[in-house]
Amino acid sequence: MKVNFFVTCLCDSVKSEVAKKTVLLLEQLGCEVLFPTQQGCCGQPSLNSGYIEQSKPAMKKLIESFEGNDFPIVTPAGSCAASIKKYPEYLVSEPEWAKRAQKVADRLFELTQFIVNKLDKVDVGARLNGRAVYHPSCSLIRKLGVREEPLKLLENVEGLEMLPIKNQETCCGFGGTFSVKMSEISGEMVKEKVRHISDVSPDYLIGADISCLINIGGRISREGKPVKVMHIVDVLLSR
Amino acid sequence: MSMKTSDVNFKQRIKVKMQDEFMRHSVANAQERMFNNRQIAADKLGHWEEWRDMGMDIRNHVLENLDYYLHQLSENVVKNGGSVFFASTAEEATDYIETIIQQKGAKKVVKSKSMVTEEIGLNKVIERNGCEVVETDLGEYILQVDDCDAPSHIVVPALHKNRTQIKAIFKDKLNYQGSEDPEEMTRFVRDYIRHDFLEADIGITGCNFAVAESGTVTLVTNEGNARLATSLPKTHIAVMGMERIVPTFEELDIVISLLCRSAVGLPLTGYVTALTGPREAEHCDGPEEFHLVIVDNGRSDILGSEFKDILRCVRCAACVNTCPAYRHIGGQSYGSIYSGPIGAVLSPLLGGYDDFKDLPYACSLCKSCHDVCPVKIPLSDLLMKHREKMASDKITPFSERAIVSGFNLINAKPLLWDMSIKVGATVASGLIRDGKMPLSVGAIKQWNESRDLPTPDGQSFRSWFANRKQK
């Protein structure tokens, strides 16, 4: 099947490997991946700070960029997917645009959600030896309701042992602009997260949201901890 | 004290508070226990989502018909021999109560824990009439004795104090000679203020829920102080936030069941006391006079606004017990008697943005509070509404607005965006070394406080994809 790829600004600019691997994985699973080049950022940096009105022109441009076809849209970031899914609410005062936003939102899937629920696959033939901790991002579990899908995929990775940690579902402290606006609080939250992860001495930290991984990874690096940070797509392509 | 508890700015406050190791340790432990107890109680009851649905429905129905139910409540209170004062402002409420103090020549008031009475700054007003006020809830008593230290949690106000500190306070102020054993200190307080209950002229309480159909005021407690304060003194004054009401005893069952489990993990607290009017003529113990003071103080404005969902709140503090931000900064950091997620939404609404503009940003929007609120208040959505308001009212810093404008301009123009991404990718790979940039300012500097910057992958995705397509 044909799918559109929503890259997200972080993956496009700084973490392109995640984006590339997502495309490769989707192709491996039988999809033809299209990349509508007019796409921009989901707008979280502006939206999360409350600048809703100002963000509307960009929201509309993003909607337009995906209206070239009716195929599903897949993205490797839960927070960006959740952000776009709120567009109909933000645009409620412009019913035509709200309708268009809803159509796009309905076609949009986070990667693991897409693989498990739309492609009906839980085993992609991956292999990665080692002990790992999975970080479920707040957007994924609480905004999109995607809890089981990443776990199912990780269960089927040969050689991989998943370890529970304390306060596993607690926020890592990224929260978009929160991480810089309230860096003191965010810093303490990510320190606590890394402490809980380190307590089980894993080889890998795996997540499905690049923003959380940049946050936790940034702290792991600062502390010099020997934990490799991997996006789930890295894991799923491991052989 | 009034709602506002600090004149120091937010960032300064949290800097100081986060250095208090005991407080942070204590708060983290308390959160874990209260969160778990709540979950255990909810699981034991079963069908918790259905209970939450009913809680939300009841509270919504009451809010939509608040004028009707308050009218019914007041009629029933008067029918049973009580008086009702509708106070639009804090000052109206304290004026009315002050009049009672004066008319009775009251020398002593015993108070049971009530946040709305703190909100309206009641104690100061009583005391200026030469009347002593004794806070009888143990946590509130400790804070009062400690020169009116601010509460740090809605349900356990002295959470930030350890037994050693409490012993020192009692020794210093009350000449306590015993050990720091909590049981011994509690017995000491029981004995120390026993006579206050017996001598008090007036008992003042809050109101967890009023019942409109009967003119009843319900108090949910554990210590017995509310019972004493409402049975021994000749006059009982109950102060009530105007939204704290249910239509009938049938709904009372639901909200009390939700409250007790959400707050302390119990099916019911030690005492759930339903008081209806002054005592009947034939009874000999109980107050001869009952006054219900119904307080607006900004709540009606909230009712007519996009924030009205916050008025569903039952003050259980379940949201406080799950919030990761609260865990690290503690309740006093909020600078308000209302802390945690509920405090971050409510304080700016009741107290204005001048004093509380930082609170809505002290949240990573993780939404764990949504999961635990017994009446399903979308707390982080309401915090977002605050941010939206502050952005559109231009209360946010100019530099932030400038950056956001720039961002939105570029993001709305695909060609500009395309260019920015490619430039961004190049700049990042060129400049980020070992998690840092040569120039560390603004957001980069703040990020770098606790974290390294990510290691860039080099070329932008879109360049790679475009090249690949060409091949």
Added chain:
Amino acid sequence: MMSTLKDNSQAAVHNRDQFLLNIANKLGRSAPLTQVTRPLLRHSCHQEVMKGLSTDQLKQVLQEYAHTSLGAEVIETTKSQLQAVLGEVCQRACAAEQDTKRVDTIFSASPALLELVTPSELANEQHQVHVWDNALGYEANITIAERAKIGVVMAEQALAESGTVVLYSDPKQGRSISLLPESSVFVIAKSTLLPRLTQATMALHNKAQRGERIPSCVNFISGPSSTADIELIKVVGVHGPVSATYIIVDDM
């Protein structure tokens, strides 16, 4: 501005009209509502809790909960044995007293209780027994209750789920009996056992619907008083009673 109160003893409503009009306006109405249809509750899970359990089964639930979670003593007895059981409870309190210091007990004057118990027969040199006498007035009764070590009351109902005793204030059973003495003894007729709060609030709701005045003080009491305000450590016995004993009368 504050309203001038001429006579505090006269029940009155102050400042209502403007207050409620303001609320109506904020809710988009030009005048306050005079009629509202209360919606049915969406679910019925509260009525399903322990549905169909017999009073004996409810009694077991109550016993289990009161004992393990509330630290309350639960004694089962019969009508004919009630006097003896109460005697034992008072006797224990006397024995625990240092230097055989005097122990006072105050009994509720509830007719249902006095039908089965003759409090004066429990008196002896050490043990002084009082029965609540409304006619003595507030001061006298409070003085006795405050001096008393034990207060014995008759429960209106008991709730199995939460180990709760429901007390209605009454001229024959003052509020202070279960409040001032250090020990509370609750006599519960097994037939008044209910699954949970739902049934007890329904009884009050029905009363209100019938236009009856709700007793000025209805208490739902679950165990002795407690607090966790110091370091979240539970301490039993704060301002209210320090211990609680539930006596369930099987054939009542």
